Structures are given as structure tokens and as C-alpha cells.
Amino acid sequence: MNLLQLIEKENRDLLGITKEELDSDFVFHESMKIWQILLQTLKDEMSDTINQIDIMESQIVVEFKNIKDYYPMVFLNYVHKSQVWVSEYIEFLEVDEVFATYHNQFQQIEMYLDMINNQEPLS
Numbered sequence: 001m002n003l004l005q006l007i008e009k010e011n012r013d014l015l016g017i018t019k020e021e022l023d024s025d026f027v028f029h030e031s032m033k034i035w036q037i038l039l040q041t042l043k044d045e046m047s048d049t050i051n052q053i054d055i056m057e058s059q060i061v062v063e064f065k066n067i068k069d070y071y072p073m074v075f076l077n078y079v080h081k082s083q084v085w086v087s088e089y090i091e092f093l094e095v096d097e098v099f100a101t102y103h104n105q106f107q108q109i110e111m112y113l114d115m116i117n118n119q120e121p122l123s
Contacts, residue, residue: 039053 043050043053
């Protein structure tokens with residue numbers, strides 16, 4: 001099962017909905033609740049690296065600690081439906097299967113954060 005199938009199945013299982021109902025506005029808002037919980041879990045797991053994670057309009061905003069004058073925030077776009085948001089999140093991170101399992105997602109994101117921390121400042 002690929003990531004998008006996993007998220008879609010998880011949303012359906014948690015919300016008790018059919019595949020046809022997955023595109024409705026109701027499901028979108030319920031999916032946002034699920035993702036807010038996941039983001040809070042991520043923040044808790046990475047409290048030494050992440051200062052804040054918020055969902056704001058069409059973006060997930062991740063504010064990192066200890067990055068000083070550059071890369072203070074990273075914006076992860078999503079487009080209305082949770083499965084599209086996840087797809088763009090993976091594309092942004094350039095890591096396949098970032099959310100493949102809950103057990104390795106934090107390690108994958110930590111690797112990405114390390115990569116950001118090692119970047120040269122933007123001039």
C-alpha cells in the first residue's frame with residue numbers, strides 16, 4: 001500500500017466514510033483535524049528542533065529553532081484535499097515515503113532538518 005492509499009484508508013477508517021465521500025468539504029475539514037493531531041505529535045517528538053507548527057490557510061508553517069537569520073520558517077503547501085497536501089509535502093521534502101510509517105517519519109524529517117541546518121545562508 002503506497003502512502004496516499006494509506007492516508008486515504010486511514011481517513012476513511014477514522015471518519016467512517018466511503019471513497020466517494022472522500023472529496024467532500026466535510027471530509028476535508030475532518031482531515032484537517034486529523035492532520036493537526038499528527039502535526040502536534042511531530043512537534044512533541046521534535047521539540048528540540050521545531051519551535052512551532054501551524055496550519056494557516058493553504059500552508060503548513062513549520063518554525064524551526066536555532067536557525068537564526070535564515071530559514072526561520074519553511075512553508076509546506078497543500079491544496080484543499082489532505083491527500084494532495086501529503087503528496088506536495090513529500091515532493092517538497094524530496095524524500096520518498098516520508099510518511100510511509102509513523103515509526104520512521106520523524107527520522108526522515110530530522111534528516112531533512114539536518115540538511116537545512118547545513119545550508120549556507122541566503123545572500
